[in-house]
Amino acid sequence: MPPLTDEAGEAREVRRFWGGLGLPGLSDVHTHFMPERVLHKVWDYFDTSGPLIGGLEWPITYRKAEAERTALLRDFGVRAFTAMLYPHKPGMARWLNGWAADFARRTPDCLHTATLYPEPGVGAYVREAVEAGARVFKAHVQVGAYDPADERLQETWGLLAEAGIPVVLHCGSGPAPGKYTGPEPVARVLARHPKLRLIVAHMGMPEYEEFLGLAERYDEVRLDTTMTFTDFTERLMPFPRRILPRLAALGDRILLGSDYPNIPYPYPHQLHALERLDLGPEWLRAVCHDNAADLFGL
Numbered sequence: 001m002p003p004l005t006d007e008a009g010e011a012r013e014v015r016r017f018w019g020g021l022g023l024p025g026l027s028d029v030h031t032h033f034m035p036e037r038v039l040h041k042v043w044d045y046f047d048t049s050g051p052l053i054g055g056l057e058w059p060i061t062y063r064k065a066e067a068e069r070t071a072l073l074r075d076f077g078v079r080a081f082t083a084m085l086y087p088h089k090p091g092m093a094r095w096l097n098g099w100a101a102d103f104a105r106r107t108p109d110c111l112h113t114a115t116l117y118p119e120p121g122v123g124a125y126v127r128e129a130v131e132a133g134a135r136v137f138k139a140h141v142q143v144g145a146y147d148p149a150d151e152r153l154q155e156t157w158g159l160l161a162e163a164g165i166p167v168v169l170h171c172g173s174g175p176a177p178g179k180y181t182g183p184e185p186v187a188r189v190l191a192r193h194p195k196l197r198l199i200v201a202h203m204g205m206p207e208y209e210e211f212l213g214l215a216e217r218y219d220e221v222r223l224d225t226t227m228t229f230t231d232f233t234e235r236l237m238p239f240p241r242r243i244l245p246r247l248a249a250l251g252d253r254i255l256l257g258s259d260y261p262n263i264p265y266p267y268p269h270q271l272h273a274l275e276r277l278d279l280g281p282e283w284l285r286a287v288c289h290d291n292a293a294d295l296f297g298l
């Protein structure tokens with residue numbers, strides 16, 4: 001039997017969290033929306049506990065139809081979210097971007113999201129997406145199995161840096177490493193594009209220290225909290241307590257992300273996981289709402 005969920009109770013809990021901080025709601029920069037058949041394939045993959053997710057048992061808590069998934073985010077009081085989508089092979093990104101543009105049109109609280117892949121034509125379709133109003137990009141170094149510093153992406157990183165459009169990059173080696181994951185390829189991208197607004201997904205799990213170091217070095221580098229600090233992740237790839245002061249000091253560069261709906265626990269757990277870091281209400285307000293509001297002009 002699937003676990004019983006109490007979504008009304010969860011919504012009350014989430015609202016109590018942001019209400020108690022005096023916030024108008026949450027901004028969640030890392031939520032997944034994609035064409036239904038692609039999302040179902042992702043869920044099927046999670047069901048197999050495959051190598052890309054480290055062979056882990058990973059029940060999807062919010063396996064629902066799209067309209068129910070957006071409605072629940074609204075019940076939680078998430079005022080702005082994204083449609084993180086990404087290709088695992090060439091020839092897919094432009095099609096995904098078309099879907100995401102349409103999704104953003106019919107979902108006004110979703111920040112119009114786009115994606116990219118190192119392939120011929122990437123410069124042209126990224127420019128098209130920007131002209132169509134894309135406000136954030138997502139790229140996945142592990143699933144895509146490419147070097148983010150690939151020559152074919154240089155023009156694109158330059159364009160996005162120039163336009164000030166953030167890119168959420170899954171580049172850490174968690175939950176499982178890829179050929180090009182880790183801080184080194186990202187450091188090469190930033191050396192050439194120091195103004196790129198990179199948002200390191202999952203706090204760079206498990207290379208937390210190295211990715212925090214990149215944020216300390218480059219003013220436009222940010223990190224999202226996605227799944228980090230939760231019981232699930234702490235068991236596998238714990239965030240070192242001794243670098244908490246550095247996390248506190250970077251309070252203006254950390255953004256709430258959740259991985260909703262593909263999470264193996266209820267949504268409020270991510271918020272409790274942030275709260276129990278004990279970095280204080282000011283840090284929580286910045287991370288859970290204000291930093292994204294500033295970055296995206298919400």
Ligand SMILES: [Zn+2]
Pocket residue numbers: 030032084226259
């Ligand atoms: Zn994700």
